[in-house]
Amino acid sequence: MFFDLPRGWGWDLSVVWFAVDMVLRVILLGVVPGNRRPNTAMAWLLAIFLIPSLGLALFLLFGTFRLRGRRARRLEEVNRRIREAGQDPSLDVAEVPLPVWLASAVELNRNLGAQPLVADNRVQLIPGYQESIEAMTEAVREAREYINVEFYIMAYDEVTKPLFAALEEAAERGVEVRLLFDHIGTLRVRGYRQLLRFLRGSRITWKRMLPLMPLAGQWRRPDLRNHRKILVIDGLVAFTGSQNLTEPSYNNPRHRRAGRHWVELMVRVEGPVVAGLHVVFATDWLSETDESLEAQVRLPAPAGNVPIQVVPSGPGFAQENNLRLFNTLIYSAQERISICSPYFVPDDSLLYAITTAVQRGVQVELFVSEQGDQFLVHHAQRSYYQALLEAGVRIQLYRAPAVLHAKHFTIDDEVAVLGSSNMDMRSFSLNFEVSLMMVGPEIVHAVREVQDAYRATSRELTLKEWQQRSVFAKYLDNVCRLSAALQ
Numbered sequence: 001m002f003f004d005l006p007r008g009w010g011w012d013l014s015v016v017w018f019a020v021d022m023v024l025r026v027i028l029l030g031v032v033p034g035n036r037r038p039n040t041a042m043a044w045l046l047a048i049f050l051i052p053s054l055g056l057a058l059f060l061l062f063g064t065f066r067l068r069g070r071r072a073r074r075l076e077e078v079n080r081r082i083r084e085a086g087q088d089p090s091l092d093v094a095e096v097p098l099p100v101w102l103a104s105a106v107e108l109n110r111n112l113g114a115q116p117l118v119a120d121n122r123v124q125l126i127p128g129y130q131e132s133i134e135a136m137t138e139a140v141r142e143a144r145e146y147i148n149v150e151f152y153i154m155a156y157d158e159v160t161k162p163l164f165a166a167l168e169e170a171a172e173r174g175v176e177v178r179l180l181f182d183h184i185g186t187l188r189v190r191g192y193r194q195l196l197r198f199l200r201g202s203r204i205t206w207k208r209m210l211p212l213m214p215l216a217g218q219w220r221r222p223d224l225r226n227h228r229k230i231l232v233i234d235g236l237v238a239f240t241g242s243q244n245l246t247e248p249s250y251n252n253p254r255h256r257r258a259g260r261h262w263v264e265l266m267v268r269v270e271g272p273v274v275a276g277l278h279v280v281f282a283t284d285w286l287s288e289t290d291e292s293l294e295a296q297v298r299l300p301a302p303a304g305n306v307p308i309q310v311v312p313s314g315p316g317f318a319q320e321n322n323l324r325l326f327n328t329l330i331y332s333a334q335e336r337i338s339i340c341s342p343y344f345v346p347d348d349s350l351l352y353a354i355t356t357a358v359q360r361g362v363q364v365e366l367f368v369s370e371q372g373d374q375f376l377v378h379h380a381q382r383s384y385y386q387a388l389l390e391a392g393v394r395i396q397l398y399r400a401p402a403v404l405h406a407k408h409f410t411i412d413d414e415v416a417v418l419g420s421s422n423m424d425m426r427s428f429s430l431n432f433e434v435s436l437m438m439v440g441p442e443i444v445h446a447v448r449e450v451q452d453a454y455r456a457t458s459r460e461l462t463l464k465e466w467q468q469r470s471v472f473a474k475y476l477d478n479v480c481r482l483s484a485a486l487q
Contacts, residue, residue: 265340326409
């Protein structure tokens, strides 16, 4: 039996609902843009106005990416202690002769990420996928005190088994082994259950990073990721870069059938910079376990001649450390910029910095994959090619089916930046990342040799070719570009 409203009430309720809807829209016009980029705010408002219930729900769930509560307080406390420790005169940037513009970039990094530039480091680039796994395995076997492992994605498979076996052997002989992996990032890759089975049967101390397990009382914004890749051994040797701990096709039969494999670049470092990477790991470990590793962190002896600054970034920082550094260096370039980023979806500031560099007479090239592995990101990335090509950026397409996943860029003969950070809005705002800013012609030339190898395996995309793509392809790229702003 239905309840009949009195005559006229249906019309009155419609008026009330319309009024409430309009008031909410007006309120949101003043709320959504707060502390957001204009294009991000416009994308959210468009979603809310076109699909009100779903759009508003998504905004409430995903609209704020800054850390709050316990994690934020801990990170701020750790950064304060790092800044205080960084007052050590032996770490003063004045001890490393730098151009004025580069000294300014170092100061920027120190103010944002708390870490100083440290001299006297040895650097070894490892561009081979299997070679980097073998190098890490060998270093783990030589550990005597502790091993700290942190990777966005881990899988227990045929390629990584030797490394995990070495970690287990180290733990059994009394070495303290701590291991972190991003919960959602690792959960999505084949080999997760095997990984848990192995870890639970070992003496390794392990934790999920940013766990999303509501039934266990662990909840946070679902799309935050810890994207860092760090391995620290005895405070003497460290590895970082772009590679995850899984086999080169991510254990995906579809990738294997297509011959798709990931191309990476890792770096092995010795010297004082190891302490900086160790601090980043210790911060993440403290966030997940309540255990402080501050007593472990010590400044290693000089090992080489490369000055390096560790640049952490992510939702725990008030500013977008990596984006600010990238823009600063690109605007400072005078001769040449070479960029390698698998997911290149810049915000307006980075796009302007790159196109302005070309207009200033700087040679700029961009290495990207000919065929991407993520549909939305790849098509959003393609939407920027027109502006880049028209400005004069040379786009090198690394030939399919390989996925060029390495993340680095060089500025003139002065600076090479390498790490886990892509040049996209996710890496700038939503991901915890770590980068190394390495100084000097020696390391720049070493990175350029890797870039030369990429160029030999790539084909150059021309403006004429790009303008001949179909109307549907243009439409698809532009629609996907909208999704990139919803952060």
